Amino acid sequence: MKTDLKKVLSISGQSGLFYYVAQAKNGIIAESFSTKSRSVFGATARVTSLADISIYTVNEEVALRKVLEDMHAILGEEQAPSQKGNPNDIKAFFSKAIPEYDQDRFYVSHMKKVLEWYNLLLQYASLDFEDEESESEEAQTQDVEAKENKQASKANAAASAKSVKATSAKAASANAAAAKKTTKSVQRKAN
Secondary structure, three states: OOOOHHEEEEEEEOOOOEEEEEEOOEEEEEEEEEOOOOOEOOOOOOOEEEHHOEEEEOOOOHHHHHHHHHHHHOOOOOOOOOOOOOHHHHHHHHHHOOOOOOOOOOOOOHHHHHHHHHHHHHHHHOOEEHHHHHHHHHHHHHHHHHHHHHHHHHHHHHHHHHHHHHHHHHHHHHHHHHHHHHHHHHHHHHH
16 A cells, blocks of 8 residues: 555654544544554644655755655665664765765754654555655546536536426416406406
8 A cells, every 4th residue: 555645744742653534623633653543633733744844955855755765775675774873874874865965954863753754654654655646636536526516516406496497487477377367356346
């Protein structure tokens, strides 16, 4: 099963990663990868989707997804080096994974987070990510279907309204005819 990085969350003050479950009245409901327990996080919680995270390089920012894929290409199905390991070993690993990372802005603390996330994704999810293009195509298809359903509903409502108007018009003309008969009979009796 492919992992949707838009639904994988890092929550400030909480260890590990969370999976977005649903919108709650005052925040979101998320499930911990490791404990599978669900929690509600309020609107004040600092929640970040992994799809929104980038790593600084010398030339540009590289999406975390690309970094994780590059790490997976190097490591295969093995765990990444421990985030509690020697900082020099961690830097050496990232020099292989992201040769042009910005040493002034991509700190060892950031590297440790990326290593932790990689290992959690490897253990509890998948490093095979959903394609962003297929997601957008799927969303567009759903939008088109929703518009078609809405138009069909409007057409059905219009047809129903016409039939109601026709029925109302028939009823009105029948009432008018009855009123004319009543008026004529009243006029005859008066003469």
